[in-house]
Amino acid sequence: MTVQTDFDLLIVGGGMVGASLACAVQHLPLRAGIIEASAPGAAHPSFDARAIALSQGSKRILESLGVWDALERAGATAIRRIHVSDRGHFATARLSAEEEGVEALGYVAEASAMGRVFDDALAQLRNLTWLRPAEVAAVSIDAACARVQVNTAAGTRSVTTRLLVAADGGRSSIRALLGEKSLRLPYGQTAVIAYVVTDRPHDFVAYERFTETGPLAMLPCRAMPGSAEAGHGDHRWSLVWTAKDEEVEGILALSDEEFLARLQARLGYRLGRVVSTGPRFAYPLALHFLRDYARPRVLFIGNAAHTIHPVGGQGYNLGLRDVAALAEVLADAVRTYNDVGGPTVSDAYVAWRQPDYTRVLALTDGLARGFSSGIVPLAAARGLGLLAIELVPGARGLFARQFMGFTGKQPRLARGLRLTA
Numbered sequence: 001m002t003v004q005t006d007f008d009l010l011i012v013g014g015g016m017v018g019a020s021l022a023c024a025v026q027h028l029p030l031r032a033g034i035i036e037a038s039a040p041g042a043a044h045p046s047f048d049a050r051a052i053a054l055s056q057g058s059k060r061i062l063e064s065l066g067v068w069d070a071l072e073r074a075g076a077t078a079i080r081r082i083h084v085s086d087r088g089h090f091a092t093a094r095l096s097a098e099e100e101g102v103e104a105l106g107y108v109a110e111a112s113a114m115g116r117v118f119d120d121a122l123a124q125l126r127n128l129t130w131l132r133p134a135e136v137a138a139v140s141i142d143a144a145c146a147r148v149q150v151n152t153a154a155g156t157r158s159v160t161t162r163l164l165v166a167a168d169g170g171r172s173s174i175r176a177l178l179g180e181k182s183l184r185l186p187y188g189q190t191a192v193i194a195y196v197v198t199d200r201p202h203d204f205v206a207y208e209r210f211t212e213t214g215p216l217a218m219l220p221c222r223a224m225p226g227s228a229e230a231g232h233g234d235h236r237w238s239l240v241w242t243a244k245d246e247e248v249e250g251i252l253a254l255s256d257e258e259f260l261a262r263l264q265a266r267l268g269y270r271l272g273r274v275v276s277t278g279p280r281f282a283y284p285l286a287l288h289f290l291r292d293y294a295r296p297r298v299l300f301i302g303n304a305a306h307t308i309h310p311v312g313g314q315g316y317n318l319g320l321r322d323v324a325a326l327a328e329v330l331a332d333a334v335r336t337y338n339d340v341g342g343p344t345v346s347d348a349y350v351a352w353r354q355p356d357y358t359r360v361l362a363l364t365d366g367l368a369r370g371f372s373s374g375i376v377p378l379a380a381a382r383g384l385g386l387l388a389i390e391l392v393p394g395a396r397g398l399f400a401r402q403f404m405g406f407t408g409k410q411p412r413l414a415r416g417l418r419l420t421a
Helices: 016-024 056-065 068-073 111-123 173-177 230-235 245-253 256-267 315-335 343-370 376-391 395-404
Strands: 007-012 032-035 051-055 077-079 081-086 092-096 106-110 128-131 134-141 146-152 155-166 182-198 205-211 214-220 236-244 274-277 281-290 298-300
Touching (some): 051 056, 056 315, 182 245, 205 256, 245 281, 256 274
Parallel strands (some): 032 128, 155 298
Antiparallel strands (some): 182 281
16 A cells, blocks of 8 residues: 655755755656755855866756756856876876867856756746755654654644655765764865966866875866956866865965965966965865665765765766766656655665766775875876876776766766656
8 A cells, every 4th residue: 555645755955966856856746845954045055155066977967957058157167178287296187178079078167156046946846845944853764654853943844755865965964863874084184265366367277286285176167247256257266275184274374465375386387377366265075975875765865975075076976966867766766656765766776876986986085095195106106197097098088088977877867868757
């Protein structure tokens, strides 16, 4: 006997990944809901001052979700070439969109702009129920559904759903309430981010430089049209400076002039002179993941399942592939009259996503640890690795395909195919 529930799909977290999932299932006959802690119009931690690297594969998914055109209008900037180097060593690796036969290897968008675009998109969804501002107080699972106790401004209510999806970030409340054990491995590093301006245009080139304290990335990033920084045009960059934890307080305390001088010394003059900087923000870095991201009636996606080092800009791209895979598995379940919260869905989802997790976590963790080491044999190996990417036939293309999100099984949304039941 089928038990009647309030929802077929209930998403906890209306940030970047949760909002993406709601858009991805919009054409499926599912009773979908989102539980979100922030009030409408309030600041959301997902949509902050960061710039988000979007792979070519993610761009194609966002096109299928119907939000890409708005993101481009909001200032999403193409990455047409990537230059990777190791400070103090000769070897470099260079990737080119032209060489790979695509219009761009990836893009950069401001998280705050993405928040506005997703807010507008979600407001158009008529089959989506919002519970906000609201927080989950308790979760219980039985064979037929997940029961969720929700605290709202109007009081506490209980709702049921066939599938509960935790998209509530690295500090997932659902993970804590269900007692899920996660593995957390700190890097001893913190990312200092800021928007900076150079006297030369970026020419749509992204730079990643490995240093003894961690990677330093400069990503081309136009400001949103009409904003105070829009006049900087193609001279504006998003900086991600990975520093040792003990150095961060000092970096944040520097005057703008001191900060620019320190940054210039790290970068050299390949990008020209760094002439101005915006406010600086700091984010501690750790590898954090669940060994089991599926359990009866519950799936964990995005940072609730895996938080990775920002090297290579893979974070949101990995979460968006979670979204595209889950949406496709749900569409298949609806079409074949399977329970969307049953083991057929969770087993198919895990089988699809596990190889990607393993590959990306190993790649980003290896780059973060290996390229931050001052040990001489590792430093030599780094140089050989970059040289191999540059010179070995096929190596550069393989590396580019990983960056573009073209490895592994490609979901329908990444191929421009609409999901229907």
